[in-house]
Amino acid sequence: xxxxxxxxxxxxxxxxxxxxxxxxxxxxxxxxxxxxxxxxxxxxxxxxxxxxxxxxxxxxxxxxxxxxxxxxxxxxxxxxxxxxxxxxxxxxxxxxxxxxxxxxxxxxxxxxxxxxxxxxxxxxxxxxxxxxxxxxxxxxxxxxxxxxxxxxxxxxxxxxxxxxxxxxxxxxxxxxxxxxxxxxxxxxxxxxxxxxxxxxxxxxxxxxxxxxxxxxxxxxxxxxxxxxxxxxxxxxxxxxxxxxxxxxxxxxxxxxxxxxxxxxxxxxxxxxxxxxxxxxxxxxxxxxxxxxxxxxxxxxxxxxxxxxxxxxxxxxxxxxxxxxxxxxxxxxxxxxxxxxxxxxxxxxxxxxxxxxxxxxxxxxxxxxxxxxxxxxxxxxxxxxxxxxxxxxxxxxxxxxxxxxxxxxxxxxxxxxxxxxxxxxxxxxxxxxxxxxxxxxxxxxxxxxxxxxxxxxxxxxxxxxxxxxxxxxxxxxxxxxxxxxxxxxxxxxxxxxxxxxxxxxxxxxxxxxxxxxxxxxxxxxxxxxxxxxxxxxxxxxxxxxxxxxxx
Amino acid sequence: xxxxxxxxxxxxxxxxxxxxxxxxxxxxxxxxxxxxxxxxxxxxxxxxxxxxxxxxxxxxxxxxxxxxxxxxxxxxxxxxxxxxxxxxxxxxxxxxxxxxxxxxxxxxxxxxxxxxxxxxxxxxxxxxxxxxxxxxxxxxxxxxxxxxxxxxxxxxxxxxxxxxxxxxxxxxxxxxxxxxxxxxxxxxxxxxxxxxxxxxxxxxxxxxxxxxxxxxxxxxxxxxx
Numbered sequence: 001x002x003x004x005x006x007x008x009x010x011x012x013x014x015x016x017x018x019x020x021x022x023x024x025x026x027x028x029x030x031x032x033x034x035x036x037x038x039x040x041x042x043x044x045x046x047x048x049x050x051x052x053x054x055x056x057x058x059x060x061x062x063x064x065x066x067x068x069x070x071x072x073x074x075x076x077x078x079x080x081x082x083x084x085x086x087x088x089x090x091x092x093x094x095x096x097x098x099x100x101x102x103x104x105x106x107x108x109x110x111x112x113x114x115x116x117x118x119x120x121x122x123x124x125x126x127x128x129x130x131x132x133x134x135x136x137x138x139x140x141x142x143x144x145x146x147x148x149x150x151x152x153x154x155x156x157x158x159x160x161x162x163x164x165x166x167x168x169x170x171x172x173x174x175x176x177x178x179x180x181x182x183x184x185x186x187x188x189x190x191x192x193x194x195x196x197x198x199x200x201x202x203x204x205x206x207x208x209x210x211x212x213x214x215x216x217x218x219x220x221x222x223x224x225x226x227x228x229x230x231x232x233x234x235x236x237x238x239x240x241x242x243x244x245x246x247x248x249x250x251x252x253x254x255x256x257x258x259x260x261x262x263x264x265x266x267x268x269x270x271x272x273x274x275x276x277x278x279x280x281x282x283x284x285x286x287x288x289x290x291x292x293x294x295x296x297x298x299x300x301x302x303x304x305x306x307x308x309x310x311x312x313x314x315x316x317x318x319x320x321x322x323x324x325x326x327x328x329x330x331x332x333x334x335x336x337x338x339x340x341x342x343x344x345x346x347x348x349x350x351x352x353x354x355x356x357x358x359x360x361x362x363x364x365x366x367x368x369x370x371x372x373x374x375x376x377x378x379x380x381x382x383x384x385x386x387x388x389x390x391x392x393x394x395x396x397x398x399x400x401x402x403x404x405x406x407x408x409x410x411x412x413x414x415x416x417x418x419x420x421x422x423x424x425x426x427x428x429x430x431x432x433x434x435x436x437x438x439x440x441x442x443x444x445x446x447x448x449x450x451x452x453x454x455x456x457x458x459x460x461x462x463x464x465x466x467x468x469x470x471x472x473x474x475x476x477x478x479x480x481x482x483x484x485x486x487x488x489x490x491x492x493x494x495x496x497x498x499x500x501x502x503x504x505x506x507x508x509x510x511x512x513x514x515x516x517x518x519x520x521x522x523x524x525x526x527x528x529x530x531x532x533x534x535x536x537x538x539x540x541x542x543x544x545x546x547x548x549x550x
Numbered sequence: 551x552x553x554x555x556x557x558x559x560x561x562x563x564x565x566x567x568x569x570x571x572x573x574x575x576x577x578x579x580x581x582x583x584x585x586x587x588x589x590x591x592x593x594x595x596x597x598x599x600x601x602x603x604x605x606x607x608x609x610x611x612x613x614x615x616x617x618x619x620x621x622x623x624x625x626x627x628x629x630x631x632x633x634x635x636x637x638x639x640x641x642x643x644x645x646x647x648x649x650x651x652x653x654x655x656x657x658x659x660x661x662x663x664x665x666x667x668x669x670x671x672x673x674x675x676x677x678x679x680x681x682x683x684x685x686x687x688x689x690x691x692x693x694x695x696x697x698x699x700x701x702x703x704x705x706x707x708x709x710x711x712x713x714x715x716x717x718x719x720x721x722x723x724x725x726x727x728x729x730x731x732x733x734x735x736x737x738x739x740x741x742x743x744x745x746x747x748x749x750x751x752x753x754x755x756x757x758x759x760x761x762x763x764x765x766x767x768x769x770x771x772x773x774x775x
Contacts, residue, residue: 028680168680171679173678505678505679516558516685517554517557524566531570534573
């Protein structure tokens, strides 16, 4: 018995030693995690990609035939044409390599990728689409399949030789064979906090932003501009106005701050939060005397600032005078910035809600959205390329200053009292802090904030908790509302397997085995011949030794 | 990659052993069981070596990439036990010198082949992925067959009573080379950062040189008087 054990031990150890001894730098199989494209149902309407399983050979997008192959693309290859060509040919999967450093990619590439990404997300598909950050091995695979596609046009001899000897193919395999399961127990969290004004019936200004992000793959949607920028500005406004509100004489308005989830899905979190406040709460600041609702959305780029409204503001309304203040601030301090008023009627037939203020307008609360984006369907509002490196902090700060100054001028009626045109409220002690804004932004973009992930991944839960702590630090009456879905009729359904382990195998064509077999047979023939004739060599050597000795 | 690939590797690794066994005339001597005994001795010696290594040589805990020169040297020194084992096998067999050497070397090398090469081939070469390392491993097994034949010959010469004084030095040098060959090659790899194919070539050249030298010495010793 012991001998058997020992033998096994010897065997195992020798094996391990042998394996270890011959480890090669280039790997023949490589595991990586790829992130699957969005999949969700919005009120029974299916969106995104409904496939997850991949067992296919890798092909470059340049090849003419892609049927039942996994198409490998870099972001410069990913265009509307190549993507829909792959879908049309029934490719087994699409794998998009995302560069680690997006700032090294040319501006046109980024732009064209975002447009194609937006197009791709509009269409539902059964073909699995994955996005994966580039690394050495994946780039090596990309180069190999690209070369294979390039040698397609060379002479027949080269092609035959290539297919037999030098060709390396790659097999991609998703080892998880489980069916995709729907997740209906997801929750949406909305945070609210207030700075209370003095006086019995002080009017309320609501400042709100959504904090979730959206993109081709939820696990790669960091959403720095949309809508990390809105959250950063909102938190800075909370900090500054808390300082202003330290004395009771400077509190003309109630300021109600709210951060909502589900913003990328028709502002579901906002909808539920308004319902909660208006229909269920005994007393809420939303109930009466709301001056206006200021929604912050996508504010970290561009030299334009658009005020989106659902009906043109009438003169002498709070909204009208705020917009006037905004224009004045821009005119006196940042004349190169253009302010535009965009009026878009709410279309009740359409299923999508374009801007957050429309949720308030539906409940007859006057509101508007500030954004540098003019078109609500813009690709900038949901892309995986929207990372921290794409944020222009000077413009973010400038927008924050414009909003804060306009708000202060409106609240304290500064322009009426004959004060100078370029009065600055937020300076010195009340200045915006660059370091705080950039650290808030890097904190918000430390984890992807897609709505699928926010309620269950530890990093994301921590993020929401930290936002709540931030609210508690500066605001009063902080509440955290957690909205659950109706199990039978969920408004939004997410799906699992959004991050998937994939194995990449380096394989050779069958012809290569035959070729190798031939080579080995020839080698063995030589070995046989030389051992057969070893006797001759031995005799000759013997004779040589004898003659030398004599 | 496929079963075919496994077949290729298997043929490359095992057929030279088979050819050697058949062509060297061992099959005519009914030497099969003697080879098996030699193989059993191999197992026993490896076990002893392992116990010794595990007891007296703690695992190297230096940083990765740092080469533990002394430790590796000491570990190679333990391979002296192989020489003792080969001597043990040869001393228990009666017969001509060539016969003894071939039986000991064949049994020893085959045992090593079965113990250390079969499982990795079976597990690795049949997988989906393709890797040159299984072909390299098979070539390596051919080299180690030559290595063990040469080593057995050197041991046999060393243990002869009638070894002339002038032979003492070259035989000892060859013995040392046989034992420290693996160590030397590892050192080469570490210093020159060799690729896996180059390592194989270096191994083949070194083994070829050692075996030619020992062949020459053997012929001189046996047939000079």
